[in-house]
Amino acid sequence: MGRRNTNEAIMESTAFETFESNVRSYCRKYPVIFSKAKGSVLIDQSGKEYIDFLCGAGSCNYGHNNDYIKGKVVEYLMADGLLHGLDMYSIAKGEFIECLEKSILIPRGFDYKVLFPGPTGTNAVEVALKIARKVKGRSNIFALMGAFHGMSLGSLSLTTERSARDACGVALGNVTHVPHPSTMPGLDTIAYIDMLLTDDHCGVDKPAAIIVEAIQGEGGINIVSNEWLRDIRALCDKHDLLLICDEIQSGCSRTGSFFSFERAGIVPDIVVMAKSIGGIGMPCSIALVKPEYDVLLPGEHNGTFRGFQLAFVAGKAAIEYMLEHDLEAETVRKGHIVAEFLVSHLRLIDPTLMFRGLGLMWGIDFGFYPAGTAQRIRQLCFENGLILELSGREDTVVKIMPPLTIEDELLLQGLETLTKAIAETVHPIGRAPIKQNGLANQAW
Ligand SMILES: Cc1ncc(COP(=O)(O)O)c(C=O)c1O
Known part of the structure; x- marks a missing residue:
């Protein structure tokens, strides 16, 4: 995503690294300091914007700083x-x-x-x-x-x-x-x-x-x-x-x-x-x-x-x-956008890639790829302005979980970033059976 101008002083991460407990985890995957959030966008202190497919692990379904x-x-x-x-x-x-x-x-x-x-x-x-x-x-x-x-x-x-x-x-x-x-x-x-x-x-x-x-x-x-x-x-x-x-x-x-x-x-x-x-x-x-x-x-x-x-x-x-805002129906509608996008785009990358989901809760399963594949995809997404998390056996499932209020354009933009990261990661390394997380593609 883009970068907003910011005149705020830049904070170093030393305070966290020196004084915060070693148990901290999300910050290691997204090593920037966040300062603001609006709707489906997280903003770090340098003004860089990230589309949020993590959504506070499901805590911000109605969008960050929802005005109402x-x-x-x-x-x-x-x-x-x-x-x-x-x-x-x-x-x-x-x-x-x-x-x-x-x-x-x-x-x-x-x-x-x-x-x-x-x-x-x-x-x-x-x-x-x-x-x-x-x-x-x-x-x-x-x-x-x-x-x-x-x-x-x-x-x-x-x-x-x-x-x-x-x-x-x-x-x-x-x-x-x-x-x-x-x-x-x-x-x-x-x-x-x-x-x-x-x-x-x-x-x-x-x-x-x-x-x-x-x-x-x-x-x-x-x-x-x-x-x-x-x-x-x-x-x-x-x-x-x-x-x-x-x-x-x-x-x-x-x-x-x-x-x-x-x-x-x-x-x-x-x-x-x-x-x-x-x-x-x-x-x-x-x-x-x-x-x-x-x-x-x-x-x-x-x-x-x-x-x-x-x-x-x-x-x-x-x-x-x-x-x-009829968010239940909206979530069903946006779920179809995700499903259609994944069907058409993932097929071109690897027709056997498994993905499954309901509403706006989706996972793409890299359990059959070498260790580290999903982690590499998460990293590439982060570098390109998309925050998402992994789940499943040995963290092999990439999760798509944006706020339910996400605009269609932003949803599609995030999905584009994700599929580019997948294409860039999986083509050079190919497949090898490793782990199985779940069944084949399911969508309601
Ligand atoms: C299904 C489910 N149950 C329970 C919990 C625990 O919730 P908390 O982290 O707020 O204790 C989580 C957290 O991710 C969860 O996903």
């Missing part, structure tokens, strides 16, 4: 609105709950209590586990291979990425991982899970719940079919388990409907949300819990930052904005 949402936040701040409220009653929280119920849940026929577990996604996952274990009186949980549910101890035990698990220093237990339908195409995963729940000699403890991403984000954009979602719902009912859907990355209209499981017509027992539920990048998470499972006693789940009022103000404004 920001306006509501500024208005609230200027009126000395309560900022920190623990879990006390407040106008901002009351309005957020009412808006969520009236605009999202009731129209879908969903009857959920709204639980505020803390500011981040992992807080919501932790509380969902706590509830499921309390309701069913069982400690085991089923999770899918390739899952990412967070980095605190309970959620990390569900997350499969080896390096994250290895780093935690204790045994991660009380979880059984079952194959994702994309990991072993020949396996009937529903029959397999059914067998684990039936066979009294399988050696696996009956779980309290199964937790599912209707489309795995960090796992490599692996989509479960509508039929699979319905089958897993039925299996949960048959075996007396709770179904938890993790909508932290795939929710808030990312896949073309507010919830990514909606396409299957199922109703989970618990839904966890975070990221874009905070509207404009404000930290917020929620667990939506069927009333009969709202079993935690007052204070059994607590935390100081469960009442960040600005996130409630932004979250309500975001829902209003989403409905006003």
Whole structure:
């Protein structure tokens, strides 16, 4: 992208490199200092602009500094609105709950209590586990291979990425991982899970719940079919388990409907949300819990930052904005633009390249290319003004996840940059079978 004139002093990265912990990671992939962002564009301190296909890992679905949402936040701040409220009653929280119920849940026929577990996604996952274990009186949980549910101890035990698990220093237990339908195409995963729940000699403890991403984000954009979602719902009912859907990355209209499981017509027992539920990048998470499972006693789940009022103000404004601008339908429309672009352009580079996605959540799979291919593509994109991230086994899937508000021209410009980087990278090195992340091209 272009470069804006800037008269601001240039900051060096020494402060970060000297004083910030080694654990920092995104900054190593995009080693510039960002200063501003607007819509679908990130701007570094030198004024260089980057199209954003990373989108705060799904936290900025409604665009950076969205004028409507920001306006509501500024208005609230200027009126000395309560900022920190623990879990006390407040106008901002009351309005957020009412808006969520009236605009999202009731129209879908969903009857959920709204639980505020803390500011981040992992807080919501932790509380969902706590509830499921309390309701069913069982400690085991089923999770899918390739899952990412967070980095605190309970959620990390569900997350499969080896390096994250290895780093935690204790045994991660009380979880059984079952194959994702994309990991072993020949396996009937529903029959397999059914067998684990039936066979009294399988050696696996009956779980309290199964937790599912209707489309795995960090796992490599692996989509479960509508039929699979319905089958897993039925299996949960048959075996007396709770179904938890993790909508932290795939929710808030990312896949073309507010919830990514909606396409299957199922109703989970618990839904966890975070990221874009905070509207404009404000930290917020929620667990939506069927009333009969709202079993935690007052204070059994607590935390100081469960009442960040600005996130409630932004979250309500975001829902209003989403409905006003018909973002669900817009996301479906833009998803078709991505699909058509990838079909026509990737075919010319390598007709066997696999890509898959829903709405504005796509992945291109370089698992069959030599190690480092996707990393090289990410680097070339960055140099040419496009920020995107990798996911999947050994980071071999290039993710396309722009804000849902991205202009068509900018979307196409980003896709052009990406396909040029792919062509430049894959032609010289060719293919060699290495890893398999998921199934062939899927798009809805
Ligand atoms: C599906 C999913 N669940 C849970 C989380 C954890 O959220 P957080 O990083 O806010 O703790 C993430 C984060 O990327 C996610 O993608």
